[in-house]
Amino acid sequence: MIAALPQPRHPLADLVGWEDRVRLMVxxxxxxxxxxxAELACQIACANGLDESRAYAAGILHDIARDLPDAELLRLAPPEHPIDAAHPLALHGRAARTLLERWGYRDPVVLEAVEDHTTGPRGGNPVSACVYVADVSEPGRGVNEDIRELALHDLDAALHRAIASKVTYLQGRGIQVHPRTLQAYYALPLVRVDHGHSACGHAGSDASVAASPAPRLSLRRSRPA
Incomplete structure (x- = not known):
């Protein structure tokens, strides 16, 4: 079971408190x-005219459940599919959302991005796209530099490349693809850039996590040949 942790001073607006909590959890x-x-997700959002503060917040929070034991992941996120029970680590996005909701976090855009970062954005949430791409391509991984560079000028194309390459890799080796990843694969979002967005600013520890709701994006529903 998870030990009780101190509440952040301002759980809905003070990201410093949430950063402290993440630091204790991982x-x-x-x-x-x-x-x-978090930094890369913020840069990607800025470059594409999207919500930098939410992208940074979701990046900070996305792995809060990543180092929990399997039994705790299964308790927080009961399996939806057989693959979840066989590979509980795939549940850490859903488990993270459960924890955040229990601890008072309420921004639905950020919560969805946290939940979907393991399997891929399913609903056209642009913050989810930023975090998913940043997670697979951040410099410390030493891979996917092409996806990282592409995301800084075409997030839609970068997301397509990231998800499609994962699905192709797994299917080519006869490995089961998570149903949520297939859902994301067949409903890749078309990310629209708001060219009226202000110049990029640093969305660091004092970034707001209670901004106005981000717009939902239209979906491109074409299936691969």
Missing amino acids: RPKRYQHVLRV
Whole structure:
């Protein structure tokens, strides 16, 4: 079971409190990954005219359940599919959302991005796209530099490449693809850029996590040949 942790001073607006909580929940090496994902997600959002503050917040929070034991992941996120029971680590996105909701976090856009970062954005949430791409391509991984560079000028194309390459890799080796990943694969979002967005600013520890709701995006529903 998870030990009780101190409540952040302002659970809906003070990201510093949430950063402290994440730091307590994950290993030091994981926390460095979290910081890199948050910074890259913020950069991607800025470059594409999207919500930088939410992208940074979701990046900070996305792996809060990543280092929990399998039994705790299964308790927080009961399996929806046989693959979940066989590979509980795939549940850490859903488990993270459960924890955040129990601890008072309420931004639905960020919560969805946290939940979907393991399997792929399913509903056209642009913050989900930023975090998913940042998670697979942050510099510390040493891979997917092409996806990272592409995301800084065409997030839609980068998301397509990231999800399609994962599905192709798994299917080519006869490995089961998670149903949520297939759902994301067949409903890849078309990310629209708001060219009226202000110049990029640093969305660091004081970034707001209670901004106005982000728009939902239209979906491209073409299936691969």
